[in-house]
Amino acid sequence: MLKRFKESVKDFSSDVKSAVTEKELEEETLNPLLEELRLKLLQSNVSLEAAESIEKELRQNLLGQKVPRTKVEEKVNQAVKEVLLDLLDDSFNIEEELKKSGEPPVIFFIGFNGSGKTTSAAKLTHRLEENGREVVLGAGDTFRAASIEQLEEHGRNLDVPVISHEYESDPAAVGYDTVEHAEKEDKVAIVDTAGRSHSNTNLMNELEKMVEVNSPDITFLVVDALSGNDVLEQAEAYEGMFDAIIVTKMDVDEDGGAIISISERSGKPVAFVGNGQNYEDLESFDKEAFVEKIV
Ligand SMILES: Nc1nc2c(ncn2[C@@H]2O[C@H](COP(=O)(O)OP(=O)(O)OP(=O)(O)O)[C@@H](O)[C@H]2O)c(=O)[nH]1
Ligand SMILES: [Mg+2]
Missing domain, CATH: 3.40.50.300 (P-loop containing nucleotide triphosphate hydrolases)
Known part of the structure; x- marks a missing residue:
């Protein structure tokens, strides 16, 4: 009895903790960030086609990921870098x-x-x-x-x-x-x-x-x-x-x-x-x- 109670408290507290400190990236959080990124890309003269392809890739990489709340932007930046590194080719020697x-x-x-x-x-x-x-x-x-x-x-x-x-x-x-x-x-x-x-x-x-x-x-x-x-x-x-x-x-x-x-x-x-x-x-x-x- 007591053990079960203890366990459910433990579960709850870890739920709360993760709700407080971690965030699952969902459309709601991502959309404004991606929107902003797309604007920045277009302002840097990236073609619409390329900007959309980058955005799509990012959405796929990020949706549903659990991220510490304070690290959302860092995570998104990291993902942007990865997508760009994937798209660019500097292998010519x-x-x-x-x-x-x-x-x-x-x-x-x-x-x-x-x-x-x-x-x-x-x-x-x-x-x-x-x-x-x-x-x-x-x-x-x-x-x-x-x-x-x-x-x-x-x-x-x-x-x-x-x-x-x-x-x-x-x-x-x-x-x-x-x-x-x-x-x-x-x-x-x-x-x-x-x-x-x-x-x-x-x-x-x-x-x-x-x-x-x-x-x-x-x-x-x-x-x-x-x-x-x-x-x-x-x-x-x-x-x-x-x-x-x-x-x-x-x-x-x-x-x-x-x-x-x-x-x-x-x-x-x-x-x-x-x-x-x-x-x-x-x-x-x-x-x-x-x-x-x-x-
Ligand atoms: N600032 C800067 N100017 C450059 C660079 N590359 C070329 N230019 C300048 O751009 C102009 C055109 O360069 P060209 O090499 O003549 O271009 P092109 O493609 O051979 O031109 P056409 O033969 O007329 O088709 C020149 O004034 C160059 O000095 C660069 O990397 N930086
Ligand atoms: Mg020439």
């Missing part, structure tokens, strides 16, 4: 990719107008040269005025040869000569290409021809962090044509929304981020550091 490449390795830079292709190609050239690889640059943008001179200037600064033809000439032929040079001299061929969007059918066809003729081992899609939601259009325009992403101008836009959106849409790794106009300003993407910074 340039040295390993070069080892896996054919000889000579051929690297393409593609993307919309002004996204930072030429600058990023020069930055990667600098990085590879620093690491003891020799590079030859190919002026595969024969379309935009002054594009060849721009690459040649990088070539002079970096003390790297630049293979170029006339403006309006076939960029696949430039690529061919660049690869041939690289093969003879045991270099890495880095080929710049003209900026284009998918409405430029001619330029898109031209790029497809370049890919066919030059069969790049690594193709970087270069996107500009400032283009926010437009990165989705870019991922779509080049779907199936790129291996990894470079997100430029992170020094100007630290929201990181573009990185999250394009990772969610493309499922491809972010290889590098550009964070300045100098040759050194190309960082390997580190998702842990990125998530720590934004959450």
Whole structure:
């Protein structure tokens, strides 16, 4: 009799205690937190699609979990980090990719107008040269005025040869000569290409021809962090044509929304981020550091 009484008191007190100190996360608690998070993500230029996918994942992870009352926000933050780490991919390693490449390795830079292709190609050239690889640059943008001179200037600064033809000439032929040079001299061929969007059918066809003729081992899609939601259009325009992403101008836009959106849409790794106009300003993407910074 007494024993049973004792037990029921014990049960009650632990119930009360858990009601006081622990909280089972239910819709009521979670909804406002998730709502707030979604707003923050959208404000950071994360696409609606990516924000909703993150929210859905979080709801699944958190609903019904028992959490000490004072730790609800901490728990939610932790879950946000986990979801983002899951979504982002920083597994691209340039040295390993070069080892896996054919000889000579051929690297393409593609993307919309002004996204930072030429600058990023020069930055990667600098990085590879620093690491003891020799590079030859190919002026595969024969379309935009002054594009060849721009690459040649990088070539002079970096003390790297630049293979170029006339403006309006076939960029696949430039690529061919660049690869041939690289093969003879045991270099890495880095080929710049003209900026284009998918409405430029001619330029898109031209790029497809370049890919066919030059069969790049690594193709970087270069996107500009400032283009926010437009990165989705870019991922779509080049779907199936790129291996990894470079997100430029992170020094100007630290929201990181573009990185999250394009990772969610493309499922491809972010290889590098550009964070300045100098040759050194190309960082390997580190998702842990990125998530720590934004959450
Ligand atoms: N602040 C900053 N500026 C950058 C970065 N990357 C590129 N830029 C600048 O962005 C502008 C465009 O860069 P480009 O490399 O010419 O871009 P692109 O994609 O080759 O351009 P098109 O050939 O015209 O399509 C230049 O003024 C660069 O200096 C970056 O990481 N940070
Ligand atoms: Mg360019």
